[in-house]
Amino acid sequence: MKALETILPKFDSVFSIDCVIFGFDEGELKVLLIERNVEPFKDWWALPGYLVEQEESLDNAAERILYELTGLKGIYMDQFYTFGDVNRHPQGRVITVGYYAMIRLSGNKDLKPAPITNYARRAVWTPLADLPKLAFDHDKIFKRAFDKIRNKISYQPIAFELLPEKFTLTQLQHLYEVILNKKLDKRNFRKKMLNYDILKELDEKQKGVSYRAAKLYKFDKRKYARLFQKELSFGK
Amino acid sequence: MKALETILPKFDSVFSIDCVIFGFDEGELKVLLIERNVEPFKDWWALPGYLVEQEESLDNAAERILYELTGLKGIYMDQFYTFGDVNRHPQGRVITVGYYAMIRLSGNKDLKPAPITNYARRAVWTPLADLPKLAFDHDKIFKRAFDKIRNKISYQPIAFELLPEKFTLTQLQHLYEVILNKKLDKRNFRKKMLNYDILKELDEKQKGVSYRAAKLYKFDKRKYARLFQKELSFGK
DNA sequence: ACAAAAGTGTTCGAGATACACCCATGC
DNA sequence: GCATGGGTGTATCTCGAACACTTTTGT
Numbered sequence: 222m223k224a225l226e227t228i229l230p231k232f233d234s235v236f237s238i239d240c241v242i243f244g245f246d247e248g249e250l251k252v253l254l255i256e257r258n259v260e261p262f263k264d265w266w267a268l269p270g271y272l273v274e275q276e277e278s279l280d281n282a283a284e285r286i287l288y289e290l291t292g293l294k295g296i297y298m299d300q301f302y303t304f305g306d307v308n309r310h311p312q313g314r315v316i317t318v319g320y321y322a323m324i325r326l327s328g329n330k331d332l333k334p335a336p337i338t339n340y341a342r343r344a345v346w347t348p349l350a351d352l353p354k355l356a357f358d359h360d361k362i363f364k365r366a367f368d369k370i371r372n373k374i375s376y377q378p379i380a381f382e383l384l385p386e387k388f389t390l391t392q393l394q395h396l397y398e399v400i401l402n403k404k405l406d407k408r409n410f411r412k413k414m415l416n417y418d419i420l421k422e423l424d425e426k427q428k429g430v431s432y433r434a435a436k437l438y439k440f441d442k443r444k445y446a447r448l449f450q451k452e453l454s455f456g457k
Numbered sequence: 458m459k460a461l462e463t464i465l466p467k468f469d470s471v472f473s474i475d476c477v478i479f480g481f482d483e484g485e486l487k488v489l490l491i492e493r494n495v496e497p498f499k500d501w502w503a504l505p506g507y508l509v510e511q512e513e514s515l516d517n518a519a520e521r522i523l524y525e526l527t528g529l530k531g532i533y534m535d536q537f538y539t540f541g542d543v544n545r546h547p548q549g550r551v552i553t554v555g556y557y558a559m560i561r562l563s564g565n566k567d568l569k570p571a572p573i574t575n576y577a578r579r580a581v582w583t584p585l586a587d588l589p590k591l592a593f594d595h596d597k598i599f600k601r602a603f604d605k606i607r608n609k610i611s612y613q614p615i616a617f618e619l620l621p622e623k624f625t626l627t628q629l630q631h632l633y634e635v636i637l638n639k640k641l642d643k644r645n646f647r648k649k650m651l652n653y654d655i656l657k658e659l660d661e662k663q664k665g666v667s668y669r670a671a672k673l674y675k676f677d678k679r680k681y682a683r684l685f686q687k688e689l690s691f692g693k
Numbered sequence: 694a695c696a697a698a699a700g701t702g703t704t705c706g707a708g709a710t711a712c713a714c715c716c717a718t719g720c
Numbered sequence: 721g722c723a724t725g726g727g728t729g730t731a732t733c734t735c736g737a738a739c740a741c742t743t744t745t746g747t
Contacts, residue, residue: 236472236541236552275550279541303539303554305472305515314511316472318539318552391699408701409737416735432697433744627726644728645710652708668724669717 237317238283239270239359240298241366242291244326245383249348250399251326252363254355255290255334255341261311262356268363269344270317283320291344292333298322301369302362309358321366323382374400377449378417381440389427389435390414419445473553474519475506475595476534477602478527480562481619485584486635487562488599490591491526491570491577497547498592504599505580506553519556527580528569534558537605538598545594557602559618610636613685614653617676625663625671626650655681 242253254266269290273282283298298320305316332344347353355363374380380396381388394410414420421441426434478489490502505526509518519534534556541552568580583589585603590596610616616632617624630646650656657677662670 273541273552276543278543279539279552282541300539303515303536305509305518305554307512307514316509316515316552316554318541389699406738407699408739411700412702413736427699430698431746433699433746435699625726642711643726644712647727648729649709663726666725667719669719669726671726 235313235315236273237270237315238273238279238286239268239304239317239319239362240283240287241268241301241319241321241363242287242293242296242298243321243323243366243370243383244346245396245399246326246346248395248399249350250383250396251346251348252352253291253293253332253344254347254353255344257356258339258342265356266347266353267356268359269341270359271340272315273318279318283318289335289338290341292335293324296322296324302365304358304362306358317362319362319366321369323370323379325383325385327385371400378414378419378445381445384440387423387425387437387439389437391435393438417448419448471549471551472509473506473551474509474515474522475504475540475553475555475598476519476523477504477537477555477557477599478523478529478532478534479557479559479602479606479619480582481632481635482562482582484631484635485586486619486632487582487584488588489527489529489568489580490583490589491580493592494575494578501592502583502589503592504595505577506595507576508551509554515554519554525571525574526577528571529560532558532560538601540594540598542594553598555598555602557605559606559615561619561621563621607636614650614655614681617681620676623659623661623673623675625673627671629674653684655684 240253244251244253253269255269257263257265257267269287271286271290273279277285279300280298283300284296287296287298288294299322300318301321302319303316304319307314309315309317326346332346334341334344349367352363354360370379374397380393380400383396384392390411391407393414394405394407397410398405419441421439423437423439425437427437428434476489480487480489489505491505493499493501493503505523507522507526509515513521515536516534519536520532523532523534524530535558536554536556538555539552540555543550545551545553562582568582570577570580588599591599606615610633616629616636619632620628626647627643629650630641630643633646634641655677657675659673659675661673663673664670
């Protein structure tokens with residue numbers, strides 16, 4: 222990975238990827254940020270992002286860049302928008318393609334930028350409530366990604382990706398409430414979720430809580446795929 | 458506008474825009490194609506597209522390029538996806554940003570590539586049924602745009618953009634049927650459309666038909682904007 | 694026994710679907 | 721008078737919204 226500065230002086234046009242990775246932990250929605258270790262915006266917080274190389278597709282670039290800057294491996298991301306304002310990068314014309322993902326935080330906490338680059342000093346899960354002002358136009362990029370998942374979750378049950386493998390309905394509901402930023406009715410929420418028929422009820426309960434333990438559920442990928450197919454085909 | 462060939466030999470990375478412009482005429486859904494006049498894919502049909510210049514935003518580039526290649530002026534387009542496979546262009550790495558629009562065909566038939574470029578020999582409205590195999594990966598780009606509008610129309614009443622200013626409900630229904638590729642029930646369709654409350658019934662009827670003339674309607678932009686706002690705000 | 698969260702049903706209104714006949718007009 | 725599309729209403733179902741109390745468990 223060449224340092225950005227060595228490329229900028231001669232570039233005509235460069236493209237980059239920026240990743241918006243959502244995680245959910247301790248009842249909070251978080252986003253993965255890096256602390257920049259190079260100019261411009263040295264010491265600022267930014268979305269993990271870097272230049273696309275000559276011989277890699279955008280999707281591959283996204284995966285590689287996220288890994289190198291944060292240590293997260295094999296994350297599948299979706300492209301959501303491309304940002305191309307002329308002056309979005311102070312050193313030249315950089316068009317950036319935005320990717321997002323929602324991932325399970327448990328067991329993914331060991332973040333460590335790969336030592337191949339000193340571009341990021343560290344990577345940190347940051348609660349949305351504590352979001353600092355970000356480098357470049359990353360505030361705008363983040364906002365667009367957040368709008369996207371908020372929109373998507375309201376017509377597609379995608380929130381499981383953020384939860385541990387086994388979860389309670391109340392945890393799932395809290396997650397929805399955080400993303401949609403409103404209270405939901407418990408009975409209606411449960412009815413609706415169970416109606417989707419994509420949850421498997423386990424013979425197991427929550428442990429270590431000082432109140433009535435809730436049933437645990439698992440997300441059923443097979444049934445989910447079926448539902449998703451149905452939603453993609455128009456008309457019934 | 459420099460010719461593509463003079464740029465390619467030395468480029469590291471280049472971005473372009475490709476435009477998917479939908480029109481509706483004589484009961485058929487059409488897309489605007491150009492006939493290429495330069496290599497590669499000389500003489501092939503392609504989506505109108507060209508390189509983004511150094512000092513213009515993506516949105517501006519899209520508008521300019523469409524105008525230069527087809528003569529269509531001031532068309533507002535939405536970005537829908539960015540295509541970055543390594544080998545999508547035979548002469549080097551070109552990442553392209555897809556834009557789409559739906560426009561009124563009546564009065565927009567005078568297509569003429571601007572003489573500043575000999576890149577396109579001509580621009581032609583092509584019925585979807587007659588789509589030839591397109592240059593580059595434009596088949597894929599087209600398909601993605603079409604999926605996008607098909608999806609969008611089923612939750613947002615956007616089809617007016619394709620119709621003449623005054624239209625009958627039957628024309629509107631036909632348009633929906635063509636895009637969704639299925640028959641709709643006349644009574645239910647009318648009920649639903651009128652319920653949106655974004656159509657203004659005119660004191661005017663169809664002329665020159667050899668059967669009972671239908672009422673003409675106009676699309677009410679003010680009310681539409683209101684509806685759109687409502688749909689964008691989550692939760693009620 | 695008390696605190697805390699789990700779990701559970703019914704009613705209402707809105708909107709989607711299915712379905713068939715008479716009406717106006719031009720030829 | 722006939723062919724062609726214009727125009728209309730009702731019954732049913734599904735889904736989302738509103739709404740409150742009992743049960744279980746750990747301390």
